[in-house]
Amino acid sequence: MAEVKLFGRWNSPFSQRVEMALKLKGVEYEFIDEDLRNKSPLLLKYNPIHKKVPVLLHNGKPIAESSVIIEYIDETWEGPSILPKDPYERAMARFWVKFIDEKCLTAMSEACSKTGEEKEKAIEEAAQLLKFLEEEIKGKKFFGGENIGLVDISSNFIGYWFGILQELMGLELLTKEKYPNLCEWIDGFINHSFVKDYLPPKDKITEVYKAWLNRRSNFA
Amino acid sequence: MAEVKLFGRWNSPFSQRVEMALKLKGVEYEFIDEDLRNKSPLLLKYNPIHKKVPVLLHNGKPIAESSVIIEYIDETWEGPSILPKDPYERAMARFWVKFIDEKCLTAMSEACSKTGEEKEKAIEEAAQLLKFLEEEIKGKKFFGGENIGLVDISSNFIGYWFGILQELMGLELLTKEKYPNLCEWIDGFINHSFVKDYLPPKDKITEVYKAWLNRRSNFA
Known part of the structure; x- marks a missing residue:
């Protein structure tokens, strides 16, 4: 085994x-x-x-x-640190992961899955929440500094999956005009030699999301 | 400063x-x-x-x-460890804290704050979730073993606040009959020399909850 x-x-x-x-x-x-x-x-x-x-x-x-x-x-395991070594920096990394998981992902998912007023409310909330990430990444290559760390890894839905989904749905939530720093981070993240080889292919993710959208419209 | x-x-x-x-x-x-x-x-x-x-x-x-x-x-800071030293035990402690914060507290709060069908659903969900804690604490003095640790500290709402609230509301969710191990832990927790001196007085918490229940009934 x-x-x-x-x-x-x-x-x-x-x-x-x-x-x-x-x-x-x-x-x-x-x-x-x-x-x-x-x-x-x-x-x-x-x-x-x-x-x-x-x-x-x-x-x-x-x-x-x-x-x-x-x-x-x-x-x-030994190897590159995923969390920072300094206790305060570690706390900040954990704070952002909680923020992403408990706030951003909920609002961003609801912006895609809800309808009507609930959808509009979720889009507005997601837009506000992403501003905090936009401010946090400003002037930095990665959330982890020079190297990919815990917060970058935990932002992978924002960095990759969400872009595919919003394009398919015609949403204009996370755009270069509104979030230039975050979109620069996305470019750096998905093209990082370590990340790009391991992300699931865009066409396959697109297929999965298309099937989901079809099922939704059949039941709407 | x-x-x-x-x-x-x-x-x-x-x-x-x-x-x-x-x-x-x-x-x-x-x-x-x-x-x-x-x-x-x-x-x-x-x-x-x-x-x-x-x-x-x-x-x-x-x-x-x-x-x-x-x-x-x-x-x-130096002093007694709050998280276990062993990585696997640390992971388990973090798992239970997430479970308590993201699942139990939501269901238990809704069991007290919602009405009608939503309340019944929350009570049922909280009852199911508490069974996992009942099983986890079985045969142990504290979640942290012999000493109070991260999970005990993070269960303080379950151990103290919730008992006051359910009594006031006439709820019979967390009882000795249904959760003997968890209630034994509650006894040990709130009477621990370290904990009992620092918990806010029951009569003051009762006042706060009574005021909250009054405001609710005025707006219902």
């Missing part, structure tokens, strides 16, 4: 975050691509509470929740 | 979590009790995104979000 297994999904940004962390550290792992409509008994066994990917299995012990897994990876 | 300041609220469990962490480490601090209906310009300056307590100010540098602050305290 491989020492490290990752129960994930090829097109999940959360799953991808953990893959990026493992690759940054040079950890070899076996990837188990879960069918999320027919989850494996092992995934349900290892994550009985949330029943979600990603789950990391290390020496037979499971860990769920991407942000928890990434800190575990950083503490367990 | 004091080296460490805490912008908090005497009756906020989130604020109280940070106080417990500072006290566990023996850190001296100045407590600034915020009027949450008329927040101070300093609080808004130090936490411009969430505009909430608690905010820790250390050597002039602000940190927001109780879970982020507690990890900072643990990494910055």
